[in-house]
Amino acid sequence: MTYDRYTSIVQELTTSLKELEASQSQHPLIQQYIDEEITEVKQALDRFRVNQYGFCEMSGEEIPFDFIRMNPTCTSMDDALEWRRFGKISSYS
Numbered sequence: 001m002t003y004d005r006y007t008s009i010v011q012e013l014t015t016s017l018k019e020l021e022a023s024q025s026q027h028p029l030i031q032q033y034i035d036e037e038i039t040e041v042k043q044a045l046d047r048f049r050v051n052q053y054g055f056c057e058m059s060g061e062e063i064p065f066d067f068i069r070m071n072p073t074c075t076s077m078d079d080a081l082e083w084r085r086f087g088k089i090s091s092y093s
Contacts, residue, residue, distance in 0.1 A: 005065060009072050010048050017041045040073040047075070 020038045025031040047053040054063055056076045067080035074080045 006048065006053055006068070009068065010045065010053075013041050013044055013048075013072055017045070043075070044073045 017038065020034055020041065023034050025034060044053065054065070054068055055061065056063055058076050058078075061077060063074060063077060063080050067074060071080060071082075074082075
């Protein structure tokens, strides 16, 4: 694997995956959330391994890096833009 701009994000995802897998909750809804996050992180890491990370699964278009930094598990432009709708990303970035 060569170094690129996603390497630090992938390292963070790998660390997050280990922490999530070690997490357990007695509350079923919280455990469901943890399980969903584990799935999303694993899918993001799989996309990185096959050189598809950072590209929209629907259009093939590259997702802007700022969006990836804000939501490293996003899989489409719709996912990325969801963060903008909720005010997580400045519309001027």
